[in-house]
Amino acid sequence: MSTPWILGLTGGIGSGKSAAAEHFTRLGVHLIDADHAARWVVEPGRPALARIAEHFGPHVLQPDGQLDRGALRQLIFQDEQQRRWLESLLHPLIGEEIRSYLARAESPYAILVSPLLIESGQHHMTQRVLVVDVPEHLQLQRTMARDQVSEEQIKAILSAQATREERLRQAHDVLHNDRDPAWLRCEVERLHHFYLTLRGGQP
Template identity: 80%
Template sequence: MRARTLSTKPWILGLTGGIGSGKSAVAQHFIDLGVHLVDADHAARWVVEPGKPALAKIVEHFGTQVLQADGQLDRTALRKRIFADVAERRWLEVLLHPLIGQEIAQYLARAESPYAILVSPLLVESGQHQLTQRILVVDAPEHLQIERTMARDQSSSEQVQAILQAQASREERLRHAHDVLLNDQDLHGLQAEVERLHAFYLTLRGGQA
């Protein structure tokens, strides 16, 4: 019985890319095509909701300055703290990564599509790639990543550069990639590439050609 269950289990595609690469647009089109998708950023929010043990530990460590008036985590305040201090970022990662991994695994287990997707900007750095059988990297030239992120988040060039440096390098991500989607074109072209990849992925067993 167990063997049959395993043989029908969807394989997992890891989807990643640097900030401003276009991961969200790619992920949304896969969803539109009927693929079960879990976003690690969403899982990261779930584990620090008010009442969750992780939020209490964060407040104990960083102080109430990282809370909003309504008791929610103030992500902007926390981000400033951790990007200014590598040791603080590491502390937070050690606390959150295992909890986020548990949330992700639970959601992936509910997939009913032939393959499921784990979207994560930190797929390589966090070790989440170990949950996947194949990796798709959304790639974009760095100048486009910076332009897009500044426009989207109203961030300064320096803030975007700091985030880029905290993420895996472009070379490191590409080294792990089975597939690369270069996003230096318009949305229509991007969606056509997603549809081409989706048709290919439906032919795979266990993520392998």
């Protein structure tokens, strides 16, 4: 059996990349979410968690020993240097986790879903990049409705992500997700049929 080629799937916060990813899995495509890999590498008992607690102090841990993501997020969004320190610790570990999962995939192509596909350099693990794209006002509207957070918080997250232009520059394919869920599913199916015709991610 031939090794699957890897599609990178990305999009800004509130773009609908998770909904798109979910539909790809319904079509039988193996997929790993970089956010899930990021959670696995900081589980209790893993070396990364001990390093984080040592660096930031015990207040970034919950009483049960799990990472307190909220406390850590506050620290790193206020301090660029701390964010870089954390990224340099976690990105290589997340990369290893992703690679080992993708190596076991059995569909004709496999997907790496990552909000930071471009910024983290994870797109180098892929042969093709699909960007789920929406105008910024829709990103804000959808994320505020979904997460019940302020516009300021969302804008802070947006500023830490690649700009829409940067993402689109790296894209081989763009899925414009500015309509309803049925449209999104049709677009995913159209892309899926196209991807099944590709070898190594190239036409």
